[in-house]
Amino acid sequence: IHTSAATVAVLPEAEEVDIDIRAEDIRIDTMRASGSGGQHVNTTDSAVRITHLPTGIMVVQAEKSQHQNRARAMQILRARLYDLERSRADEERSSSRKSQVGSGDRSERIRTYNFPQGRVTDHRINLTLYKLDRVMMGELDEVIDALIADHQSKLLADMGIDG
Numbered sequence: 001i002h003t004s005a006a007t008v009a010v011l012p013e014a015e016e017v018d019i020d021i022r023a024e025d026i027r028i029d030t031m032r033a034s035g036s037g038g039q040h041v042n043t044t045d046s047a048v049r050i051t052h053l054p055t056g057i058m059v060v061q062a063e064k065s066q067h068q069n070r071a072r073a074m075q076i077l078r079a080r081l082y083d084l085e086r087s088r089a090d091e092e093r094s095s096s097r098k099s100q101v102g103s104g105d106r107s108e109r110i111r112t113y114n115f116p117q118g119r120v121t122d123h124r125i126n127l128t129l130y131k132l133d134r135v136m137m138g139e140l141d142e143v144i145d146a147l148i149a150d151h152q153s154k155l156l157a158d159m160g161i162d163g
Contacts, residue, residue, distance in 0.1 A: 005109060007101040019081045021074070027051045030066060048073050055084065125150040 030045040047062035048069040059076045061069035112121045118132045120143075127146045129135065135143065 009097045009101050019078050021078060025053050027053060050074065050077050052077055052081065
């Protein structure tokens, strides 16, 4: 007889994150660029600083052209916000997976399939059936009905109603 445990996590497919930057969520400051560039640097506000107010992310571009700086700063800001949102989604997915999988220890078992005895036991609801061959062929109505009844009785108990 071989004993083993398996864990399964059911997660939604990852979606592409769409970054929408609203005008009221950003502050754009222009200033004189520092560094080389001759007299032009001292006369033109070409440097651009964009601050995303909800997150506090700040991007600065200080090349010669204000229009190019603004466009490039928006690209960088969008990339950083995308990365932030992607990290948040990954963290959420990771915690969801951990809560579903648990430790994988045998003490967390849900169901036992005992082939020598032809028995299947669902440990969550203390259901034992000596119909393993039929359960393995997909006849799950008895198991599903018992799980639904247990779930409904727990809901009623949570509401303070005896079921």
